[in-house]
Amino acid sequence: MKKYQLCKNQNWYFFKWILTGDIEDTYPFRQASAQLHLIIQFPVLYTSGKVEDHVLKRQAEYIYSLQKNLQSPHVAAVHILCEKDKDPIFIKAQNLEQDWKLDFIILGRRMHYKDAFEFASKHLIQKNVMVMNSDCYVHRGFEKLDESILSRKTMYALTRHESEENIRLCDATDLCGPKSKFQGSHDGFLFRLLTPVSPWLLDKIDYRPNIGGIEQVLIFNFRKYGGFKIKNPCKILHIVHHHCSGVRNETERVFQGQRIDDYLDVAQHRKLVLAEFSGL
Numbered sequence: 001m002k003k004y005q006l007c008k009n010q011n012w013y014f015f016k017w018i019l020t021g022d023i024e025d026t027y028p029f030r031q032a033s034a035q036l037h038l039i040i041q042f043p044v045l046y047t048s049g050k051v052e053d054h055v056l057k058r059q060a061e062y063i064y065s066l067q068k069n070l071q072s073p074h075v076a077a078v079h080i081l082c083e084k085d086k087d088p089i090f091i092k093a094q095n096l097e098q099d100w101k102l103d104f105i106i107l108g109r110r111m112h113y114k115d116a117f118e119f120a121s122k123h124l125i126q127k128n129v130m131v132m133n134s135d136c137y138v139h140r141g142f143e144k145l146d147e148s149i150l151s152r153k154t155m156y157a158l159t160r161h162e163s164e165e166n167i168r169l170c171d172a173t174d175l176c177g178p179k180s181k182f183q184g185s186h187d188g189f190l191f192r193l194l195t196p197v198s199p200w201l202l203d204k205i206d207y208r209p210n211i212g213g214i215e216q217v218l219i220f221n222f223r224k225y226g227g228f229k230i231k232n233p234c235k236i237l238h239i240v241h242h243h244c245s246g247v248r249n250e251t252e253r254v255f256q257g258q259r260i261d262d263y264l265d266v267a268q269h270r271k272l273v274l275a276e277f278s279g280l
Contacts, residue, residue, distance in 0.1 A: 082108075154229045
C-alpha cells in the first residue's frame with residue numbers, strides 16, 4: 001500500500017511516496033504492441049497555504065492515477081490539457097517515474113470533451129487515443145487491443161473497474177466486475193481517428209466531463225452523427241477508478257438543474273445512448 005507525505009520545496013507542494021506494507025504491483029518498462037495516447041486534465045487543487053486533509057487525499061488520488069498511467073507499458077504519452085499555466089510546475093515537482101511521457105498543453109480553463117477530441121483531431125490522427133477521467137488508470141488487457149477494429153470507426157466507451165483496496169476500504173462498487181450489471185457509466189473513450197472530427201460534431205460535445213449524463217451525450221452524437229460503432233469491452237480492457245477520499249462537487253454534476261442527457265433530450269433515445277458490455 002502506498003501512502004503520501006506532503007512536502008514543500010521552493011513554495012511548491014509535492015508528494016513524497018512512502019511505501020508501507022505490501023508494495024502494489026508495478027510495471028517494469030517495456031513497450032507493448034498497441035500504444036495509447038491518453039488525454040486528460042489533471043486537477044491541481046492547491047499550490048500554497050494551508051491544506052485540508054480531504055483535499056490532500058483527493059490530490060493524492062490524482063497523482064497516484066497519473067503515476068500508474070505513466071508506468072503502464074501500454075501508454076505512449078499522457079497529454080495534459082492544463083487549466084492553469086502553473087500546473088506543469090506542480091506536476092513536474094512530483095518527480096514521477098517515466099515523466100518523459102508527459103506532454104503539457106496550456107488550455108487556460110476547465111477542459112470540455114470538445115477540447116480533447118479537437119486536440120486528437122489536430123495532433124493524434126491514426127493514433128490510439130483514450131480520453132479518460134483523471135482519477136482512472138490503464139490497468140490490464142490492452143495487449144488484446146486490435147488497431148484494425150478501431151480503424152473501422154469503432155469507439156470503446158469503457159466502464160471502469162474498482163481496485164480491491166477501494167472496494168474494501170470505502171465500499172466502492174465495481175461497475176464492470178464479474179457479476180456487475182450495466183449501469184451506463186463510462187470513464188474512458190478509446191478511439192482511432194483516420195480523419196478529424198467535424199467542427200459541427202465537436203460543438204455537440206462542448207461540455208465538461210463531470211456532468212451527469214455526459215457519457216450518453218457523447219455516445220449519442222458519435223453514434224448518430226459521427227457514424228461510429230460504440231462498444232464497451234470493459235471486461236477485456238480494464239481501466240481502474242481510484243477515488244476513496246469522498247471529495248465530490250455535486251453542484252457541478254448538473255446542467256441547468258438536471259442531467260445533461262435529459263436537458264439535451266437525448267436520454268429518450270435508449271438504443272443510441274447505451275453501450276452495454278461487449279466484446280472487442
